[in-house]
Amino acid sequence: METTRKKFNWRRFLIAALVLYIVLLIGPIVGLDIPVIYAAVKANPLQLVQFLIIGISNGAIIAIIALGYTMVYGIIELINFAHGDVYMIGVFTSLTVLSVTGTLESKDPVRIVFGLILALIVAVVFCAILNATIERLAYRRLRNAPRLAPLISAIGMSFIIENIGLMWAAQAWLVPSFGTTGGASQKVFPDMLGILFTSMGWNVNLLASSGIALRLTIKDVLVIVLAVILMTALYLFVQRTRLGKAMRATAQNRDAAKMLGIDIDWVITATFLIGGGLAGAAGLMAGLYNNTAWWFMGFRAGLQSFTAAVLGGIGNIAGGMLGGFLIGLLASFSDGYLNARWTNALVFATLVLILLFRPTGLLGEQTGQKA
Amino acid sequence: MKNIRSGITFGIVGGLLTFLFGGWSVVIIGCLMGVGLGMGLGAKLERKDPVQIAISVLPTALVSGAILVLLSIYQNSFVQEAIGKHPVESTIVLYGSLLGFLGAVLFTTLLAALHGLPEKREQQWKMALLALLIVAFPFVDKLTSLRWTAQIIFALIFVILGLGLNIVVGYAGLLDLGYAAFFAIGAYTTGILSSPQHGIYMNFWLVIWIAAGMAAIWGFMLGAPTLPLRGDYLAIVTLGFGEIVPVLFKNLIDVTIKEPFTCWILPGIINLFGAKTTMACITLLEHEDLTAGEKGISPIGRPYLPFIGEFKSSDPIPWYFLIICIIILSVFIIRRLRDSRLGRSWMAIREDELAAAQMGIDPVKTKLAAFAMGATFSGFAGAFYAAYIAGIFPSVFDFSASIIILCVVILGGIGNINGVIVGGLVIMTADRLFLPALKDFLASLLTHTVLPSISNPVVQLAVKDNANPILYRFLLFGLTLVIMMAVRPEGLIPNEQVRAELHSAEEETKE
Numbered sequence: 001m002e003t004t005r006k007k008f009n010w011r012r013f014l015i016a017a018l019v020l021y022i023v024l025l026i027g028p029i030v031g032l033d034i035p036v037i038y039a040a041v042k043a044n045p046l047q048l049v050q051f052l053i054i055g056i057s058n059g060a061i062i063a064i065i066a067l068g069y070t071m072v073y074g075i076i077e078l079i080n081f082a083h084g085d086v087y088m089i090g091v092f093t094s095l096t097v098l099s100v101t102g103t104l105e106s107k108d109p110v111r112i113v114f115g116l117i118l119a120l121i122v123a124v125v126f127c128a129i130l131n132a133t134i135e136r137l138a139y140r141r142l143r144n145a146p147r148l149a150p151l152i153s154a155i156g157m158s159f160i161i162e163n164i165g166l167m168w169a170a171q172a173w174l175v176p177s178f179g180t181t182g183g184a185s186q187k188v189f190p191d192m193l194g195i196l197f198t199s200m201g202w203n204v205n206l207l208a209s210s211g212i213a214l215r216l217t218i219k220d221v222l223v224i225v226l227a228v229i230l231m232t233a234l235y236l237f238v239q240r241t242r243l244g245k246a247m248r249a250t251a252q253n254r255d256a257a258k259m260l261g262i263d264i265d266w267v268i269t270a271t272f273l274i275g276g277g278l279a280g281a282a283g284l285m286a287g288l289y290n291n292t293a294w295w296f297m298g299f300r301a302g303l304q305s306f307t308a309a310v311l312g313g314i315g316n317i318a319g320g321m322l323g324g325f326l327i328g329l330l331a332s333f334s335d336g337y338l339n340a341r342w343t344n345a346l347v348f349a350t351l352v353l354i355l356l357f358r359p360t361g362l363l364g365e366q367t368g369q370k371a
Numbered sequence: 372m373k374n375i376r377s378g379i380t381f382g383i384v385g386g387l388l389t390f391l392f393g394g395w396s397v398v399i400i401g402c403l404m405g406v407g408l409g410m411g412l413g414a415k416l417e418r419k420d421p422v423q424i425a426i427s428v429l430p431t432a433l434v435s436g437a438i439l440v441l442l443s444i445y446q447n448s449f450v451q452e453a454i455g456k457h458p459v460e461s462t463i464v465l466y467g468s469l470l471g472f473l474g475a476v477l478f479t480t481l482l483a484a485l486h487g488l489p490e491k492r493e494q495q496w497k498m499a500l501l502a503l504l505i506v507a508f509p510f511v512d513k514l515t516s517l518r519w520t521a522q523i524i525f526a527l528i529f530v531i532l533g534l535g536l537n538i539v540v541g542y543a544g545l546l547d548l549g550y551a552a553f554f555a556i557g558a559y560t561t562g563i564l565s566s567p568q569h570g571i572y573m574n575f576w577l578v579i580w581i582a583a584g585m586a587a588i589w590g591f592m593l594g595a596p597t598l599p600l601r602g603d604y605l606a607i608v609t610l611g612f613g614e615i616v617p618v619l620f621k622n623l624i625d626v627t628i629k630e631p632f633t634c635w636i637l638p639g640i641i642n643l644f645g646a647k648t649t650m651a652c653i654t655l656l657e658h659e660d661l662t663a664g665e666k667g668i669s670p671i672g673r674p675y676l677p678f679i680g681e682f683k684s685s686d687p688i689p690w691y692f693l694i695i696c697i698i699i700l701s702v703f704i705i706r707r708l709r710d711s712r713l714g715r716s717w718m719a720i721r722e723d724e725l726a727a728a729q730m731g732i733d734p735v736k737t738k739l740a741a742f743a744m745g746a747t748f749s750g751f752a753g754a755f756y757a758a759y760i761a762g763i764f765p766s767v768f769d770f771s772a773s774i775i776i777l778c779v780v781i782l783g784g785i786g787n788i789n790g791v792i793v794g795g796l797v798i799m800t801a802d803r804l805f806l807p808a809l810k811d812f813l814a815s816l817l818t819h820t821v822l823p824s825i826s827n828p829v830v831q832l833a834v835k836d837n838a839n840p841i842l843y844r845f846l847l848f849g850l851t852l853v854i855m856m857a858v859r860p861e862g863l864i865p866n867e868q869v870r871a872e873l874h875s876a877e878e879e880t881k882e
Contacts, residue, residue, distance in 0.1 A: 024631040025630065025631060026628060028628065029623065029626055029628070034631075077603075079603050079606070137853070138853050138856070141857060142857070142860075145856075147603060148544070148546050148602060149860050150856075151546060151602075151606060152781060152856055153852060153856040153857070155548070155777070155852060156848075156849040156851070156853035156856065157853055159845050159848055159849030160846055162845070162849075163843050163845050163849065164846075166843070167837070167842075170837065170842075171836075172836070173829050173832060182836075182842075303611075306607065310604075342622075344615070344618065345614070345615040345618055345619075348611030348614065348615055349611075349615075351607065351611060352596070352597065355600055355604050356596055359600075
């Protein structure tokens, strides 16, 4: 009898070897120069850990934004292009609240804490309403149209929101720290957490006294803890509450859910509200962590978090979190060892590879090939 | 009565446009207004005797022309003062107004009257009239020294781009958000092959074909792995490609390529065993500046023709006719393609991929052909653009360019060649002519009339900072996409099939 032993597939092996060779050959153009990276890691191994910390913290923010993509995609199968820009509006909203309440100039810890909490609430509420408004204006009436129609509408919305950010960044009378450089330049988001902790007499770097040449700041810990709390809350909400159950039902089969008496419009609005609120929270966190506000920052964040959502398996909340952390790490290592200008390209390349080889993502049970 | 009302609307819109441009612009605006009004009126009327139609629309034509002229005279005598310019010479006002009035009345009645002819004759006459307008435009523009031709050429470049994207989005139904990448590839091919950057000076008439071929090859190479993806994923992947290509062109300024085996893999392994090696490292490129980065490639070779000589940047007329020729050629090719077997299979794929595959159409091959064909036309546009601007910069080709091209297709009408041409002209004239003029008008109006009357300095600053429409041009593009999708997804001049498809869902839900 013939054995069923699989023959070694030479053709596939050769293609893989060729691709690898080409990557090694032209990789150095985009900074993927293995001897150089090896030398850099060898010279300073602690730097690797440092990039890991930065990657996880940024990954936490990306994960929160990715949840907005993945929830919306799970429920109406639409890539909400404007989502990254809602996050950008979150940054500007919180910065404006901090400025208007006078928190930016204050050195009083109590006042800073109250200012930050107020900024969080306003940013969350504002972005939630903004996201739901976008759905109402641009997507709802296209729900039964061919797939491309809502997608084009979403791109248009993204452009509109970006330009609202551009206008916002030019309003120096509202936020004096924007300065007179116009809306297109990057603005500084003051390091309120650093000011807060120093004013309370703490050292921002938790490892300062240990003698290790690393920075693990309170900010890192705070961002990661807050992200984990938000994600757990969302997970519990979707799994345990009545509305969460309605969302899952709508995601599975909209018509059947409607027949069972679920108010589809309200469920979808609620999804957008939650996604927008998360983006608003992520906006404040990113502003405090990275200390910049820029009208175009939503594009990169949107790209990274969409890739994260796809990597984890779009429509899958736990997958979105996992993907967020992985993409954060990838971006951080790329920023550190290759060059920041290639990071977007690398993230896109990752996205293409996932889509080609595993379109369901790492944890995706809901296939991306539905319909 | 309804006719008179539309005449009044056209007259007011045209008159307000003369506010922005002033001077001789009333002549061209009058003629264009007449064409628009005449076509609009004609389409509503029944086919009867041309003379009768002409008489029935004459009052409307007179009203619109009169309003236009009154507003333009008002502009020249009062508005000029408010924006701090000297009043225009009275001869210009007189002759300009007269010609504008005549143009408006003549074209309105003529085009409306043409509707009285049998359909075939009407089409022929309209084509002849259109050809006349196209040929006459740059010369009228030169005579009246408005300098619009240079801007119209940009609009025509985007018309070609729109026609190419229309193959991908309109015929094959694939959303390509990175179309500007192919434009960039066409432009950079031209730049690299006919500039001092690498010391290669090829003839433009050859380079334009190489650029188109290069864009097609890249369309093929990008499409091959990604086209099996479903619609919205494809959109994101093409967006990524569109984002990466300008970044590459921006950063390929110091390229070193070393063969990895001889340079570090084998020496590394040998080093592991403690031996010292001095192996020859094969270096393919070392510190090569391929694209000149942010500086951009400049100057770029220009086309040359006998009798006309080398095309100059100071004289846009030869460029204008060159691009008109490219557009006519493109429209001819695209129409033939659309009606060919390939074109029909594109539409079959767009309507229902599964059914088309069952009928024996290979979806991936067909889509790939659409991608490559679409890319070819942007290669033409890129080559023309590079030669016309004589300098290319990576920032021109970013995501926003892709969105502008998408806007052209969506506004004009997905899948309709005439629609895309109209869309390209509307969007780019708005962007290149209307907005800058509006900006200048607002700025001078503010400094001379509005700002002195505001006493509060904070309000003054806020008004001054925000009254710049150019800053927010992309807001208009975004609004175009959203509003078109919500109100009229089939575009201004729809393709019947697409329209039926887009509205089928609505009708189903109504029933």
